[in-house]
Amino acid sequence: MATRTVAQWTGGMAFDIELQGHRITVDATAESGGRDLGPSPKSLLLAGLAGCTGMDVVAILRKMGQEWDSFNLQIEAQTSEKHPRVYTDIKINYIFTGKNLSKDKIEKAVNLSQDKYCGVSAMLKSTASISHEIIIEE
Amino acid sequence: MATRTVAQWTGGMAFDIELQGHRITVDATAESGGRDLGPSPKSLLLAGLAGCTGMDVVAILRKMGQEWDSFNLQIEAQTSEKHPRVYTDIKINYIFTGKNLSKDKIEKAVNLSQDKYCGVSAMLKSTASISHEIIIEE
Numbered sequence: 001m002a003t004r005t006v007a008q009w010t011g012g013m014a015f016d017i018e019l020q021g022h023r024i025t026v027d028a029t030a031e032s033g034g035r036d037l038g039p040s041p042k043s044l045l046l047a048g049l050a051g052c053t054g055m056d057v058v059a060i061l062r063k064m065g066q067e068w069d070s071f072n073l074q075i076e077a078q079t080s081e082k083h084p085r086v087y088t089d090i091k092i093n094y095i096f097t098g099k100n101l102s103k104d105k106i107e108k109a110v111n112l113s114q115d116k117y118c119g120v121s122a123m124l125k126s127t128a129s130i131s132h133e134i135i136i137e138e
Numbered sequence: 139m140a141t142r143t144v145a146q147w148t149g150g151m152a153f154d155i156e157l158q159g160h161r162i163t164v165d166a167t168a169e170s171g172g173r174d175l176g177p178s179p180k181s182l183l184l185a186g187l188a189g190c191t192g193m194d195v196v197a198i199l200r201k202m203g204q205e206w207d208s209f210n211l212q213i214e215a216q217t218s219e220k221h222p223r224v225y226t227d228i229k230i231n232y233i234f235t236g237k238n239l240s241k242d243k244i245e246k247a248v249n250l251s252q253d254k255y256c257g258v259s260a261m262l263k264s265t266a267s268i269s270h271e272i273i274i275e276e
Contacts, residue, residue: 001216001217002214002215002216002217003180003181003184003214003215003217003225004212004213004214004215005181005184005185005188005212005213006210006211006212006213007185007188007189007192007210007211007213008208008209008210009192009196009208009209009210013193013196013197015188015189015192015193015211017185017188017189019177019178019181019182019184019185020167020174020177020178020181021174022176022177024162024177024182024185026185026186026188026189026193028193029158033197036158036159038160039157039158039160039162040157040158040189041185041186041187041188041189041190041192041193041258042141042186042190042257042258043141043143043157043158043186044157044162044182044183044185044186044189045182045183045186045258045261046141046143046157047143047145047155047157047162047164047179047182048164048179048180048181048182048183048186049179050143050145050153050155050164050179051145051153051155051164051178051179051182052179052180054145054147054153054179055151055153055164055166055179058147058151059151059171070146070147071146071147072144072145072146072147073144073145073153074142074143074144075142075143075144075145076140076141076142077140077141077142078139078140079139079140079141079257080257083254083255083257084254084255084256084257084259084260085257086257086260086261087141087257087261116221116222117221117222118222119180119217119218119221119222119223119224119225120179120180120183121222122222122224122265123183123224123225123261123262123264123265123266124261126261126264126265127260127261127264128261
């Protein structure tokens with residue numbers, strides 16, 4: 001399957017990027033010579049990771065009959081000092097609120113995503129160690 | 139340096155993601171059980187790649203005294219059939235319009251980005267072969 005994208009330079013360090021009919025702007029911060037019109041390109045990888053594993057976990061937990069009130073992911077990543085600057089450590093917190101949630105089932109869903117299904121995680125693991133924690137707030 | 143992001147599940151398969159004060163929505167397509175409210179998470183890696191190498195090339199060509207009228211990147215990526223689905227081949231076209239552009243200088247800038255500076259490219263190279271072509275339209 002082919003995925004296509006087009007990025008158009010819009011002046012300074014900014015690019016408008018088309019993805020499946022949706023538009024994203026990336027830019028550098030002011031201190032890096034940009035105008036901060038959008039997030040940094042590299043940080044989109046963390047957004048991709050959050051969405052990829054988040055969707056996996058939603059789909060798997062639904063099949064397990066789990067329900068929740070809220071679900072969010074907090075990701076913190078460390079970057080190498082030397083060029084090319086890559087992510088070296090990524091910590092993902094999976095945070096749920098809800099009653100009758102099974103931590104065992106959530107752990108199973110997260111492990112299935114991280115070990116088997118999430119392509120973004122598989123790509124980032126080449127340079128980064130990825131760890132996670134599951135937090136359930138009632 | 140730590141980079142942080144938070145992704146909030148907003149129902150269905152959709153997540154709202156905060157990146158450095160900017161907001162991105164990701165979603166699955168209708169055929170994958172989503173509502174197509176935003177691009178797929180994985181495709182954000184291609185947007186990150188476009189922005190990362192695009193900004194490198196802009197910065198390097200400016201130092202070389204090059205000027206151009208327009209610059210865009212077209213990226214096409216192939217995905218593996220098996221889980222986890224990762225990018226296996228990525229082709230990047232760097233397309234410039236302008237007078238007095240030096241293809242040698244652009245080639246040098248692109249190679250510096252791909253071989254030395256672009257962290258996104260360095261991360262994606264673990265699973266994908268990345269090739270490029272430079273196109274100058276007057």
